[in-house]
């Protein structure tokens with residue numbers, strides 16, 4: 157046949173929340189190179205090792221290329237017709253046994269917006285339940301709750317382009333040099349240009365080396381730290397009283413609470429020297445254009461929502477949000493489309509665009525577009541789904557693009573839930589830990605193999621385009637959901653991803669009414685809110701008022717409360733989990749291909765004092781035990797972690813890190829407390 161020259165396809169990286177634009181070169185249906193787009197709206201010609209090189213997984217021999225169905229206890233290859241018929245039968249049987257609420261779906265940041273939109277529509281319209289959640293439950297659900305409570309909308313307040321003009325960067329509970337490298341580099345560049353850099357993180361993360369001030373609070377004490385800084389802002393006259401009078405509420409209650417958080421008491425709680433609390437407040441409070449950037453070190457706590465809200469207090473006290481006097485409060489999303497999965501309504505309590513399912517007028521809008529009733533009762537959150545499975549009330553679970561068995565906390569309990577659930581379906585790229593529990597496994601297309609859009613961490617819609625075809629019989633989740641609906645006798649409409657976004661734009665017009673694939677194709681990136689096809693989206697929020705019911709920013713007077721568990725004689729160390737630069741989440745993509753050479757194992761970072769105390773050697777195996785389970789890792793001895801703390805990632809499910817983590821969770825959103833687990837270590 158005639159030679160076809162390589163083609164390049166512009167798409168958006170499917171790994172972290174930065175959302176780098178990439179030009180993907182393919183030849184003969186295989187990706188041969190990935191180049192960072194010079195005109196990328198966010199990445200400006202840059203990309204990190206994951207986006208650039210971690211595409212070898214596409215052609216891994218372990219890719220699922222045919223559906224699998226369980227026969228006689230074994231998963232065996234099947235055709236799509238049989239697999240979808242089995243799924244339809246399983247869901248119908250679950251509904252017959254326990255009603256529509258006996259079925260649940262876990263959607264995903266691995267799925268495009270359009271796929272998330274269809275999944276939640278399928279669950280609400282075809283199954284008749286609001287039991288749909290997504291992986292934001294495990295990471296940034298406290299951001300959505302906290303930012304909504306403080307300002308009115310569940311996204312970061314400013315675009316990152318604005319943040320780059322800040323003269324003080326307060327980076328909290330985040331390691332962007334490893335987890336969001338392109339943004340990490342941009343933050344570092346800004347600091348080197350002269351912006352003050354204050355880092356608050358228990359570990360000596362990459363940016364801390366360059367910081368003017370590195371605060372190292374004990375894990376789980378953020379709320380006290382933020383109150384200490386707020387205390388100094390108020391007592392030293394650094395608050396913007398005119399802004400507070402005109403645009404905020406809650407100052408009297410907060411002032412009363414903050415009287416109990418002088419820097420000396422904050423030092424006792426957090427371990428951060430009182431002088432450093434004062435110094436941080438002065439750097440942030442005296443800056444002309446301060447910005448806050450934060451990560452999962454703020455959210456993945458028992459009081460994660462309070463953490464977000466009390467961090468937002470600082471921006472409100474300074475009048476640094478919704479004004480030209482600062483760049484607000486900005487979450488670094490871990491997964492590229494975790495913002496979008498929530499925006500599309502893959503959540504148990506809200507429809508696309510965050511309208512409450514419990515609100516009859518919101519349901520009426522959706523019902524008019526969908527031509528079908530929407531159940532009024534909020535559904536189960538992800539941990540509630542597992543609890544319901546263990547209790548026997550959840551009869552069918554569909555897990556899409558998530559290896560919940562590997563990544564959810566207290567993995568032994570998750571395994572029991574999956575075993576207890578009578579019918580489990582997985583849409584997956586690989587035979588994952590979760591897929592081993594499934595009755596049907598559906599082979600899914602990866603982000604380089606499908607069409608749609610993602611929303612990145614600063615609320616920008618960007619296009620996802622198919623650079624290569626999926627292997628074998630694998631299909632996009634978009635096709636899978638539509639096909640399953642057809643087998644179940646329903647028509648979801650939305651023949652293409654563009655149709656799905658158009659329908660979502662009609663349904664959630666205040667946020668997305670101006671969005672379409674054609675527009676995103678033209679403009680490259682469009683932020684929400686974008687209600688008008690003829691006007692730009694809002695990169696910086698709240699210039700015309702806050703989106704709260706009273707139009708004001710709400711200060712939060714939330715007291716500091718301790719984490720869910722504390723170290724004791726039996727479990728004397730605190731384990732913090734997070735990410736490393738070469739890998740991504742459970743590593744299912746980055747461990748396949750070249751990633752293993754860059755990060756060959758999950759390491760446990762241990763301070764030399766603790767290594768001496770517990771007889772650990774650098775590079776040698778270490779057993780870690782918590783009150784919940786046991787894991788085996790490789791010790792890495794260094795001073796990145798403080799004495800009394802250990803750190804590891806969760807990129808190698810076989811090491812069992814999430815067997816260690818606890819079921820303690822944010823009291824508002826159920827986000828797991830991944831950042832505080834009491835453990836002990838020993839040499840095997």
Ligand code: SF4
Pocket residue numbers: 169170171172173174175176199202203204205206207208336337338339
């Ligand atoms: Fe960019 Fe994040 Fe992808 Fe790296 S992983 S290329 S920083 S989007």
